Amino acid sequence: MALIACHDCDLLHHYQPLANGEKAYCRRCGALLYQQRRDALPHALALTLTALLAFLLAQAFPLLSLEFAGRVEQTYLISGVWALYQHGMGVLAGLVLWTSLLSPLLVMAGVLYLLLPRYVGWQPKYLAVVYRSIRFLRHWSMLAVLMLGVLIAFVKLQDLADVIPGLSLALFAVALIAYSAALVQFDAYPCWPVQQEIDSPVSPATTARASGLIACHTCRLLVPRCDAGARCPRCRSALYSRHAESVSHTWALLCTAALLLIPANCYPVMTVIQFGRGEPSTILGGVLHLMDSGMWGLALIVLFASVVVPVAKLGTLALLLISTTRGSSWRPADRTRLYRITEVIGAWSMVDIYVVAILTALVQMAALATIEPGVGAIFFGGAVVVTMLAAQRFDPRLIWDRLPQREVSAQAGAGELQHAG
Ligand SMILES: [Zn+2]
Numbered sequence: 001m002a003l004i005a006c007h008d009c010d011l012l013h014h015y016q017p018l019a020n021g022e023k024a025y026c027r028r029c030g031a032l033l034y035q036q037r038r039d040a041l042p043h044a045l046a047l048t049l050t051a052l053l054a055f056l057l058a059q060a061f062p063l064l065s066l067e068f069a070g071r072v073e074q075t076y077l078i079s080g081v082w083a084l085y086q087h088g089m090g091v092l093a094g095l096v097l098w099t100s101l102l103s104p105l106l107v108m109a110g111v112l113y114l115l116l117p118r119y120v121g122w123q124p125k126y127l128a129v130v131y132r133s134i135r136f137l138r139h140w141s142m143l144a145v146l147m148l149g150v151l152i153a154f155v156k157l158q159d160l161a162d163v164i165p166g167l168s169l170a171l172f173a174v175a176l177i178a179y180s181a182a183l184v185q186f187d188a189y190p191c192w193p194v195q196q197e198i199d200s201p202v203s204p205a206t207t208a209r210a211s212g213l214i215a216c217h218t219c220r221l222l223v224p225r226c227d228a229g230a231r232c233p234r235c236r237s238a239l240y241s242r243h244a245e246s247v248s249h250t251w252a253l254l255c256t257a258a259l260l261l262i263p264a265n266c267y268p269v270m271t272v273i274q275f276g277r278g279e280p281s282t283i284l285g286g287v288l289h290l291m292d293s294g295m296w297g298l299a300l301i302v303l304f305a306s307v308v309v310p311v312a313k314l315g316t317l318a319l320l321l322i323s324t325t326r327g328s329s330w331r332p333a334d335r336t337r338l339y340r341i342t343e344v345i346g347a348w349s350m351v352d353i354y355v356v357a358i359l360t361a362l363v364q365m366a367a368l369a370t371i372e373p374g375v376g377a378i379f380f381g382g383a384v385v386v387t388m389l390a391a392q393r394f395d396p397r398l399i400w401d402r403l404p405q406r407e408v409s410a411q412a413g414a415g416e417l418q419h420a421g
């Protein structure tokens, strides 16, 4: 019997071969189980190479140029990192460097490392290690958020001076599109065979755990339950049925993030000094200033990314933790969906940090105008990182574990797959 376990709720499904372009979703929680895409390998390779080339070239040309009182200042993609470092904010500079340059580069290098040998018929070494690293790093690779940050900085500076977009902006847009498309193709390419033959009679209407199995977190191999510390026989990754201490670790990270958000909102994130005048402004102060200047669209984007997203994320994770601990059977599929959204939107809060970095790099005109980063930005960056770690620490399968078994079977039906073209 060929079986596959759902990544998000652990339910077992019969494996069925798909036609080109089809996807199979979990019957219970709606997670994508596997998909069939012809030529995923060459497409992923071509797109990754395009993205890498465009991204490297984008580093070499000016991103934005600022004309102000006869002077021209240029900024590059990397300038923000340097500017933050020069203002004594090494930690924040490191975070920007990590999320806007190193992580994307490592993800692209990893994809090439895995797929190039496969393309010519070789088997790459350290397959599982590189695959796990790509999966971890892509959460921290925030090219789309950086693009939004550049666009916000561009609009924001319009009332200060003439801003001219450089060649790097176009190259960066190409890199971003190719990178996103490459990861879609990479996800469709199975690094290991998807299905798994099980000898023992296992009902596909139960979870892997209830059937005495553990699904490997990396290659998804179904292995009979074993002692702690055991390794997957196929990819040598550590095997565990659930994240140990998932709930307590997530709570700890959540409380840390909530505490960090207090100084992040009380201390200024940025100081704009024009003709010797200006005062530090907090996140909310910046939003109000944008509203006063009539930039309502921009104010709403900043408000959403730096106030609504962090608070909503903390609230959602707290709700998930409380309902999971209490064994609530309230809308488990919706709670799993809510978790997936939380995991994705967290990175967008980084946009504020990118805006501060870009503005600091671009507006350094001594007596005329300068923009300096504030200490609040460090706390805010810390809160974003810790909230992301909290979301990654939570194990969504816990939502389903505490449900009464009767409901599992009723909702699981016969364990058939839904196909979508
Ligand atoms: Zn599921």
Ligand SMILES: [Zn+2]
Residues within 6 Å of the ligand: 216, 217, 218, 219, 220, 221, 232, 233, 234, 235, 236, 237
């Ligand atoms: Zn494995």
